[in-house]
Amino acid sequence: MKPTILIVEDDSRNRKLLTDLLTLKGYAVLDAPNGSTGIGLARAHSPGLILMDIQMPEMDGFEVVRILKGDPQTRALIVWALTSYAMPGDEDRIRAKGCDGYFTKPLDLRDLLARIERHFGAHAQTQVTRERPYESSCL
Numbered sequence: 001m002k003p004t005i006l007i008v009e010d011d012s013r014n015r016k017l018l019t020d021l022l023t024l025k026g027y028a029v030l031d032a033p034n035g036s037t038g039i040g041l042a043r044a045h046s047p048g049l050i051l052m053d054i055q056m057p058e059m060d061g062f063e064v065v066r067i068l069k070g071d072p073q074t075r076a077l078i079v080w081a082l083t084s085y086a087m088p089g090d091e092d093r094i095r096a097k098g099c100d101g102y103f104t105k106p107l108d109l110r111d112l113l114a115r116i117e118r119h120f121g122a123h124a125q126t127q128v129t130r131e132r133p134y135e136s137s138c139l
């Protein structure tokens with residue numbers, strides 16, 4: 001079965017770019033243009049990875065992560081933030097908000113793809129226990 005990735009991103013061009021790229025690479029892609037749609041898809045599909053834009057109107061990515069991590073049904077889902085924050089200390093701040101990793105925009109797509117491949121490689125070996133041993137490899 002194809003690994004499933006959920007993209008939550010309000011920018012339609014970014015969303016389409018990531019969707020097209022990840023579909024081409026063989027992933028099953030779900031995409032949401034806002035946080036509430038993203039939460040619904042996360043609950044319904046338990047994707048193997050969520051790529052979460054932080055700057056979104058109405059509900060920002062941190063709020064979406066707070067809700068997902070506060071819900072026993074979705075708290076084990078792995079969420080990587082996509083953000084233009086790239087200052088020293090931002091990594092700690094982003095992790096403190098519950099994200100399991102982050103990527104700065106503009107995205108380095110080759111690096112992102114490589115990390116996604118590694119993530120699902122680790123996932124394939126550990127999915128029986130649903131532990132989260134790959135947190136430290138997310139960055």
Ligand code: MN
Pocket residue numbers: 009010011053054055056
């Ligand atoms: Mn945005």
